[in-house]
Amino acid sequence: MSYEIKAEMKVSDRENEVAYGTVIVDNCIKFSVQVRETKEGKWFVSFPRKQGSNGDYEDVVYPSDKQLREDIDTAVFYALKREMTKEVFLPEIEKVRVTALERSDSKTKALATITVTGLTIKGLVVREGEKGLFVAMPQFKTGEEYRDVAYGTTKNMKEKISEAVLKEYDKTLNQKKEKKKDNGAR
The missing domain is CATH 3.30.1120.40 (Stage V sporulation protein G)
Structure with a gap:
């Protein structure tokens, strides 16, 4: 049978x-x-x-x-x-776009979009936490609870997404600083 x-x-x-x-x-x-x-x-x-x-x-x-x-x-x-x-052969993060936010009073520092395995995922958030910056995946609220819309299925994949977004966030901040420095020198 x-x-x-x-x-x-x-x-x-x-x-x-x-x-x-x-x-x-x-x-x-x-x-x-x-x-x-x-x-x-x-x-x-x-x-x-x-x-x-x-x-x-x-x-x-x-x-x-x-x-x-x-x-x-x-x-x-x-x-x-x-x-x-799946912990060993992680896919590449194909594209990362980060928009840094200018609000100094907010814990939300940036919004991000990534493309991985052919899927574009919008609404990632760079936040300031007690232990430093972290990346939150896009979420929706049901009642009093928040639920991730999409997320890495393994610890290594979650870390890879986070590292890629934070690296791009740092790059974006450095580009803004350079731009301000260049504009101030003129």
Whole structure:
């Protein structure tokens, strides 16, 4: 029998746990899984278990045949590979435009637009925070909460966007200073 299997995985920083995530079978059953590491360094997919009254662990969800097990393992390891490589092969920020704002009383210092993976994202904001400048992604407000419209899916991608915008912001400020200096010298 053939099943549609989807897996989403996140890299873990816990001891003996390489990753954690979820598996969906035929768009109707969803359960958690872990990728664990044996003492010998071999990785395997661990299915949900619970501790019984006698202290032993027993499976709560598990594949009923070998083929399904192999298909789930394949989907989980493929999702994990995708998750791990997206931290390594980050796309280039193709274009960055920054407009510095002249309001000295505001924590908002600039507005920015970036182009990455062919998508133009408008409404990034350079703000002054307690620890210095930071870049906020475009947001909308729902009730009392703000939600990002678009954002980097990994820490490294978020940092890459932030670095590119802040670098362009510094460049923009330096160009303004040079322009003022040139106009003052005339």
